[in-house]
Amino acid sequence: MTELLSKDDFRAALEDAIKGREAKNASFSLAWANGELSRDHFARWAENHYHYVGPFADYLGYIYANTPDHATDAKDFLLQNMYEEELSDVRHTDLLIRFAEACGTTRERVTDPRNMNAVTRGLQGWCYATAMREHFAVATAALVVGLESQVPAIYRKQYPPLLDKYGFSEEDTEFFDLHITSDEVHGERGYQIVLDYADTPELQQRCLDLVRAGAEMRFSYTKALYDTYVASDLGPAGTSKDADDADLLSLGTG
Amino acid sequence: MPTIRFLTSGCAVDFPDGDDVNMLRVAIRNECEVPYRCASGNCGTDRVLVVEGAENLSPPRKRERERLGALLDQGYRLCCQTYASGDVSVQWDPAQKALDDRWVDKALPAAANERLQRRWLSESDTAGAERAAEAD
Numbered sequence: 505m506t507e508l509l510s511k512d513d514f515r516a517a518l519e520d521a522i523k524g525r526e527a528k529n530a531s532f533s534l535a536w537a538n539g540e541l542s543r544d545h546f547a548r549w550a551e552n553h554y555h556y557v558g559p560f561a562d563y564l565g566y567i568y569a570n571t572p573d574h575a576t577d578a579k580d581f582l583l584q585n586m587y588e589e590e591l592s593d594v595r596h597t598d599l600l601i602r603f604a605e606a607c608g609t610t611r612e613r614v615t616d617p618r619n620m621n622a623v624t625r626g627l628q629g630w631c632y633a634t635a636m637r638e639h640f641a642v643a644t645a646a647l648v649v650g651l652e653s654q655v656p657a658i659y660r661k662q663y664p665p666l667l668d669k670y671g672f673s674e675e676d677t678e679f680f681d682l683h684i685t686s687d688e689v690h691g692e693r694g695y696q697i698v699l700d701y702a703d704t705p706e707l708q709q710r711c712l713d714l715v716r717a718g719a720e721m722r723f724s725y726t727k728a729l730y731d732t733y734v735a736s737d738l739g740p741a742g743t744s745k746d747a748d749d750a751d752l753l754s755l756g757t758g
Numbered sequence: 759m760p761t762i763r764f765l766t767s768g769c770a771v772d773f774p775d776g777d778d779v780n781m782l783r784v785a786i787r788n789e790c791e792v793p794y795r796c797a798s799g800n801c802g803t804d805r806v807l808v809v810e811g812a813e814n815l816s817p818p819r820k821r822e823r824e825r826l827g828a829l830l831d832q833g834y835r836l837c838c839q840t841y842a843s844g845d846v847s848v849q850w851d852p853a854q855k856a857l858d859d860r861w862v863d864k865a866l867p868a869a870a871n872e873r874l875q876r877r878w879l880s881e882s883d884t885a886g887a888e889r890a891a892e893a894d
Contacts, residue, residue: 593800656780674820681819682798685839688780689797692787 506705514699514708518649521712525719528658530726531741532734537661539669540738543607546670548733550604551619555628556725558597558615560647561586566635567643578640578697585648585690599679606676623728627721634714641701644694645711650718653691659684763847765809767791773842778816781806781848782837793854797838799825802857804837806848814844825857 509517527533532549535541568582589596604614613619620628634646663680666672674681702711730741759772762784769790773779782804785792794804799821808815818830822839835848 588796588798592796592798678820682821685780685819685821686798688783689786689794689838692783696786 506709508703508705509708511699514702514711515695517708517712518645518695518698518715521715522650522654522719525716525723526657527654527719527722527726528661530723531730532726533658533662535730535734535738535741537665539665541670541734542737543670545734545737547604547607547609547613549729550600550607551609551614551616552621552624552725552729554597554600554604554614555617555620555624556631557600559628559632560596560652561589563631563635563643563647564589566632567640567647570636570638570643571640575640575697575701578644578701581693581697582644588686588690594678596679596682599682603672603676603679606672621728621732623725623732627725630717630721634718638714639707639710641698641707642710642714645698645702646714646718648690648694649698649711650715651722652687653694654719654722655683655687656685656691760814760842760844760846762842762845763810764790764792765847765849766852778841778843780838781815781835781840781842781846784842785837791852792837792850793852794838795856799836799839802826802836803855805829805834805854805857806837806850808833808835809847809849811842811844811846814842814846816841816843 535545564582564586568579568586571579571582573579601611601614605611617625631647631651635643638646659680663677663684666677666680667674698711702708735741759775761770761772762779762781763770764785767790769785769788771784771788771790773784782792782794782797784790785804786794792804792806795801796803799819802825805826812833812835815835818826818835819839822836823830825836826834837848
């Protein structure tokens, strides 16, 4: 039976669980960073991304409901995170819709769930199921460590080209700039919750499994955006293909 | 290896050459006691005075410029909005609060409060509140 890992070793294992599965290396992300996408492609991205991140406060609400009263810091973190998504300033999904409108699509198209592809629907369903059914530390590991903590690395790569290569304004792209910084802190606090409350070998292993699964879900979601909306215009992942294939092999799906 | 020195708490954190790291994330991870609240550049609770190494910090972001205003010129930065890529030393007032009263005394900022009122209160409730405010 696996022994309880020290906090340092557990953190290293969590970080390792994401490696090779980072969505920043998926074909859509690479094409984005390389300046190869059009505003139409970004519009399709926004129409999908809304349905993944739009319910994030809902996911956190389910985790909150599963968190015991004594875990006050975890509950506070979840509430704070929900508040920032929805109320602290401009609603985060409104910032996403602002970007989507700059890409030529509409609020109605973005919020219409019929416009997401099947893989996005799968990612959204996985997030809901994980939040509802897993121990709160495991769900936090999956959604905050596995998914949310990746955001700064992804957007730090994708935000500069939006301004420099694609010609968007700072106003249009505030969604990205905001998440580069806010998700640094969300991710770090998420790590702390997981390190403190996943306090048995079984919980630690479950966290690692779910972090791996979450990272794979996000990678697959990002790759599917390329396959569904970009490949017909630019061809199968071209210059991005090497990295893409390498990562798929590491996932066992290549 | 570059070092961030959090002078007020006496905490010093090294990070690998070539990396750039979010100042607040480093402070939280290493329990360096920088006060913070929203972590989104809205409240300003995590402002720090840069004593050394300002040239090793990322350029101010939109929210930081808007939030700090003239304080930026006086050498302040928001930890949550700032990345360090080399040696830097910062200090702060351990008892400092948010820059705006709405973050100190009220649970919700004005825009959010208005949205909640629209969602939860009927028009007649809202009208009643407006009449009461006018009477005051």
